[in-house]
Amino acid sequence: MRPSQLRRWHPGPGTVLAPSSSGPAPHGAWRWYSIDADGGATLDVQAFLADRRDTVVFVHRLLSATASRPAFTGCFGLHEWAMVYRQQSHRHALPLRLGQAGTDAVVEAHPVRCTHFDAFRFFTPDAVQLNRVQPTRAAQVDLEQPGCLHASMDCHKWAGKLGPAVPGDLALDCFELARDVRLLDMQAAPYDLSSYGQAPVAVETPEGKAEYVARQRELSARAAELRSRLIGVCARVLGG
Numbered sequence: 001m002r003p004s005q006l007r008r009w010h011p012g013p014g015t016v017l018a019p020s021s022s023g024p025a026p027h028g029a030w031r032w033y034s035i036d037a038d039g040g041a042t043l044d045v046q047a048f049l050a051d052r053r054d055t056v057v058f059v060h061r062l063l064s065a066t067a068s069r070p071a072f073t074g075c076f077g078l079h080e081w082a083m084v085y086r087q088q089s090h091r092h093a094l095p096l097r098l099g100q101a102g103t104d105a106v107v108e109a110h111p112v113r114c115t116h117f118d119a120f121r122f123f124t125p126d127a128v129q130l131n132r133v134q135p136t137r138a139a140q141v142d143l144e145q146p147g148c149l150h151a152s153m154d155c156h157k158w159a160g161k162l163g164p165a166v167p168g169d170l171a172l173d174c175f176e177l178a179r180d181v182r183l184l185d186m187q188a189a190p191y192d193l194s195s196y197g198q199a200p201v202a203v204e205t206p207e208g209k210a211e212y213v214a215r216q217r218e219l220s221a222r223a224a225e226l227r228s229r230l231i232g233v234c235a236r237v238l239g240g
Contacts, residue, residue: 001160006175012167013237016040032164043164045237052163053238059158060234062141063227071147071220072113073213076203077188079119079150081107082127084190091122097192097200106190106204115143116150147216149185152223153178158230165237170229177226181219188212 010027011017017025019039027033028041032048035041049056084090085107088100096103107127114120117135120128128134135143144151156178159166166174186193188201188208201215202208 005160009168010043010164010166012233013043013045013165016042048165049237055161056234056237059161060231060238062144063158063231065141066144066146066151067224067227067231069145072145073147073216075113076110076209076212077149077185078107078110078112079114080185080189082112082114082123082130085124085127087124092191094191094193096190098190103190115145116148119150146224146227147220149181149216149219152219153181155223155226155230162230162233165233166230170226170233174226177219177222184212184215184219
């Protein structure tokens with residue numbers, strides 16, 4: 001998402017922005033907005049659906065399915081470890097805090113159970129066969145679960161996909177959650193983040209696992225509330 005998209009506030013469907021003495025709200029000139037007879041600017045839900053219905057239907061279906069499942073918190077963030085397993089070139093230009101051999105040993109000593117396709121698709125070839133689940137894009141709705149860090153971060157992605165239908169406060173809440181989740185995601189990864197002033201969450205140790213799960217549950221609880229609000233946005237738009 002571009003910063004300019006975050007800066008653009010939307011009131012959400014059903015809210016009319018009254019004109020000022022200088023004329024209608026600037027939203028009236030934006031895509032999918034209309035101006036009523038009194039000069040009020042509001043989201044034109046039907047115009048929005050004409051262009052984005054398939055997206056809204058998919059997001060509603062995916063988030064509803066995710067919310068219906070129990071949270072699994074036994075993955076310990078090993079998806080990031082599987083992305084560097086037995087491979088000398090890595091996605092991030094940071095050293096591995098346990099070295100390559102030590103990193104590989106952690107992967108081999110733990111069960112790998114990643115259900116999120118957009119994490120799984122970056123697994124190294126040798127790590128793919130270790131995953132207890134084989135996610136595909138087609139199976140995304142059937143597999144995503146609310147304990148997954150990536151599913152929590154995706155609240156921000158889906159808020160962006162829903163665009164002007166998402167009220168500004170909800171969009172910002174989703175962004176802030178994604179920021180906090182990504183921090184844990186990288187602290188628990190095999191990379192050495194000391195150059196960023198960040199201490200590791202050493203998931204290869206019992207203490208690190210306990211910290212990871214506690215923070216994962218707190219973030220998942222925040223995501224559940226935001227996911228529910230996004231589902232409500234979808235239902236309101238589709239019903240409107």
